[in-house]
Amino acid sequence: MINITVARITIRGLFGRRRFLLLLPLPVLLIGLALLADGFGARPADWANPVLVGLGFGAVLPVIALIVGTGVLGSEIDDGTLVHVLAKPLPRRDIILTKLAVAVVVTAVTVGVPMFVAGLVAGSARLGAGLAAGCAVGAFAYSALFLALSLVTRRPVLVGLLYVLIWEGLLGNLLGGTRILAIQQYASAVAARVGDTDLLIGRVSVPVSVTMAVLFTVGGTLLAIDRLRSFTVAGETS
């Protein structure tokens, strides 16, 4: 199912470039802010929401998932090196599953670890574990979505930004009904349940969150596999 060579090439493509280092400040900022707020002596009930939900689930998780999720396949499409992978006798399904696995692991680790640390600072290891679990759920759904996006459109990052900023950010706060389709809400709902805390408020029920996250993941993966099956190599346009 998962091809080691493709995974290795993907990981090298992600970490071997300078741009991934540009993402490093985000997790550091997350931990730094948690420590700063704790050092000021503020109550976790006051700062947990802006830092853990506002910054963590609202900004760091989607942005990192976006860069990684579109980077695993999108950069190869842009460079034209995807042709070399496609020309190998590998099922397209394996390529997608491998890339998805790499994206999920990288996103979950880069966001989950700092969130766990922030959770430790805010309360307990239980809270940290909850946050990490929320990040893992979010990583699956976001990665599958953005991976599919990078095959559906030529500007996956911008479409992804539209989804994160307009749908989840703007409409998620104004129209409550759109939250049912917002991945960051699933992440915080799962984090609130697993972390067993009242610092986070799950606005979407946990069964719905898990179901929808699975739907997003499976749907995105199937769409990506289908799109890669009939993938045509296009030159640089617009």
Next chain:
Amino acid sequence: MSEGARLSEGARLSEGVMSSGVIHDIGYQRYTGPRLGRGYVTRSLYLHGLRTVFGLGRSAKAKIFPWVAVGIVAVVATVLTAVRAQTGRPVLSYADFPGAVAVLTTLFCATAAPELVSRDLRGGVLPLYFSRPLRRADYPLAKLAALVSAVWLMLAGPLTLMFVGGAFSVHGPGAVRDEFLDLLPGLVQSVIYAAVYSSLALLVASFAGRRAVAAALVVAVFLVTTPIVGVIGVSGGQAAQQLAFLASPTTLVQGVGGWLFDVSGSDVGPYGPVYGLAVAGLVAACVLLLLVRYRRVAR
């Protein structure tokens, strides 16, 4: 044989060869027309940048994102105007408007700034620009001017729409004049928004050659710094709360609006001038770094 003798020998030889040949005049001519200088290049770059931002003269795909952003802002303005016409009271003052659509401004900058600078970096065409009578500073400044104008147009257009709607819903020339005096702070606030958002976005974008990465980085800068404000706000005293808006460009412009035009949602207390200085400093720093970035760059 000495060096000079050998040379003259060669010259004589080639002369002998040449004398048997004919040079045909095939119509090569020197260029004698006017040579357009630095100002023309910079103006062209500015105009081209402005067209690029809105996707004019490009494929339909390049028009989608800028015009989606412009369209949503225009819809917001239309709805506000309609609600005002129905209820008789303005929902949002003109100066509040740029803050209300700040997310769209961010998105607009995130798509426009990489379009302006990242393509040239990735294509490696900067040496072609700088082989023209263009100084190092002209290129980034022309691009920045284009982005600032575009963002301002995106905000000022809907504001004008709101003003026209407002002017027709009040009675008497005096009321229209008052309405216009209300509009001016909105336009000035738009200038501040355009300057801060554009300079920051262009600076960030000029470090990434890939448009997609540049767009994500621009959004990250705006999105990630906002929660810092919340943290400082809840952890400090009143002074810290009033100074907290300095931590993020998004809230910084709101703070300036609160100082100058009494924009709602940002109580800056006595620290208004600090915010003014911070905005000026931020823009100056971004422009300076942008100039440094383009001092020596090939790609």
